[in-house]
Amino acid sequence: MDINWLRTFITAAENENFRKTAEKLYMAQPTVTAHIKQLERDVGTQFFRRAGRNIVLTEAGHRFLPHARLILSSYDRGTHDLLAWEQGYKRKLSIAVSPLLAASILPYIIRQFMEQHMDVEVIVQVKESKEISEMVEKGEADLGLLQMKPVQSLLDVQKIKEDDVICVCPHDGGDLESSPPIDIHDLFENQTLFTYNHPEYWDDLLSAIHAKHHKIRTMVVTQVHITKRFIEEGLGFSFLPKISLHRELMEGRLLEVKTPGLQLPKASTYMIIREDTEENRLFQAFLREYFSY
Numbered sequence: 294m295d296i297n298w299l300r301t302f303i304t305a306a307e308n309e310n311f312r313k314t315a316e317k318l319y320m321a322q323p324t325v326t327a328h329i330k331q332l333e334r335d336v337g338t339q340f341f342r343r344a345g346r347n348i349v350l351t352e353a354g355h356r357f358l359p360h361a362r363l364i365l366s367s368y369d370r371g372t373h374d375l376l377a378w379e380q381g382y383k384r385k386l387s388i389a390v391s392p393l394l395a396a397s398i399l400p401y402i403i404r405q406f407m408e409q410h411m412d413v414e415v416i417v418q419v420k421e422s423k424e425i426s427e428m429v430e431k432g433e434a435d436l437g438l439l440q441m442k443p444v445q446s447l448l449d450v451q452k453i454k455e456d457d458v459i460c461v462c463p464h465d466g467g468d469l470e471s472s473p474p475i476d477i478h479d480l481f482e483n484q485t486l487f488t489y490n491h492p493e494y495w496d497d498l499l500s501a502i503h504a505k506h507h508k509i510r511t512m513v514v515t516q517v518h519i520t521k522r523f524i525e526e527g528l529g530f531s532f533l534p535k536i537s538l539h540r541e542l543m544e545g546r547l548l549e550v551k552t553p554g555l556q557l558p559k560a561s562t563y564m565i566i567r568e569d570t571e572e573n574r575l576f577q578a579f580l581r582e583y584f585s586y
Contacts, residue, residue, distance in 0.1 A: 294335050296368055299361045301328035302340060306358050309347045386572040387416040389425040389434035393491070393517045394562065397537050399438070406579050413572060422492045429565050436573055437565040441492040447567060451577075453584050454536075454562040458494060460550040461538060462530040475550045481506040485529030489513045490520040494558040498532060501555060521547065534560035 305314040305325065315322040333339055340354035350358065390399055395417070403415055418434060426443035428434040437443075443450060462480060480486075481502070488511050489495045502509065512529065514520045517537050524530060525546050541547040564580060566573045 294332070295328075296365065298328045298332040298335070299365050301325055302332055303358065303361055303365060305329060305341065305348065306350055306354065309344075309349060311348060384412060384572050385414045385416065386436065386576060387418065387434045388436050388438065388576075389418045389420050389428045390438045391422050391425065391440050392419055393440060393534065393537050394438050395419045396518055397539070402580070402583060405583070406576065409579065410575055413575065426565065429567050432567065435566065435568070435570065436576060437563075439563055439565065440560060442561070442563055443565055448565045449567070449569075451564045452561055453564045453580055455559040456534045456536040456562070458491075458498075458532050458557045458560050459535050459538070460530065460532050460552050460557070461524060461541075461547045462550055463524050463527045464545055464548055475548060477550050477552050477555070478506070480530050480550065481509050484510075486511045487514045487520045487523060487529050487531040489515055490517045490531060491534065491560060494560060498558055505555065532557065536560070 301314065301318060301320075304317050305311060308314050308317065311322055311325045311329075315325045318325070329341065336357070338353045338357075339351055340357065341348040342351055399417070403417065407413070407415060418428070420428060422439040422441045425434070425437040425439045426448065429437045429443075429448060438453075442452075460477060460480075462475060462484070486502075486509055488499065499511075514523060514531075517533060520531050520533065521537070521541060525541070530550070538547060542549060564577070566577070
């Protein structure tokens, strides 16, 4: 039995279409058909039947699918472990991290950690904060870094950082020294406010804004990096964690706007773990020194 036959079978079962399977696996459709026929011949049963232009699993196919997934998963883990061993890794640390952190502080943190612990293989999975909690709880990641406090009671949760949230708007191309300061009231009256790009502080912030500004135009943009791009293009303004704006502010692509009378929130970064492993302790100690929490 060829491991590629199993990979083709699983993909076909998930897509119920040989053409889509071929596209997903970057192979010709006749190759997909050949893999399925070879697997069926090897096992001695039929796994699919035609349903118009699509295919559906037979009863035998349904019964074999979880075993195929288990075999393929075991094979992939084994080859990955061998490759890691050949590269000198003795331990592994899987980190699930939110997009905001992945695009801001994570590269520096990972580089520093790997320089100190060259025998630890670091695997980074970029996920939304809600997904990170579930991954750590299920054991799909050893450690999570995210922007919202998880509700799962089995996790060890530590707040490792608080960052200022600031108002930012696009640079208008003028001279910063001679231009008058940007009026936050003018932004609220004439510009679109991009909201909910951070999972934790927007409900309270919008309530505070509505108490002072009754007519504001908003647009939900759920990713920080997309929000920044929209602002740079002059489409509106937003309130973002300062940690995510270092380069844009330094290069003058975005401008910080003062907000007198409006108390801005903090953006928290949390670390979550489920099991107290040696690799987790190493990374926790590193973060504790890095953030001094």
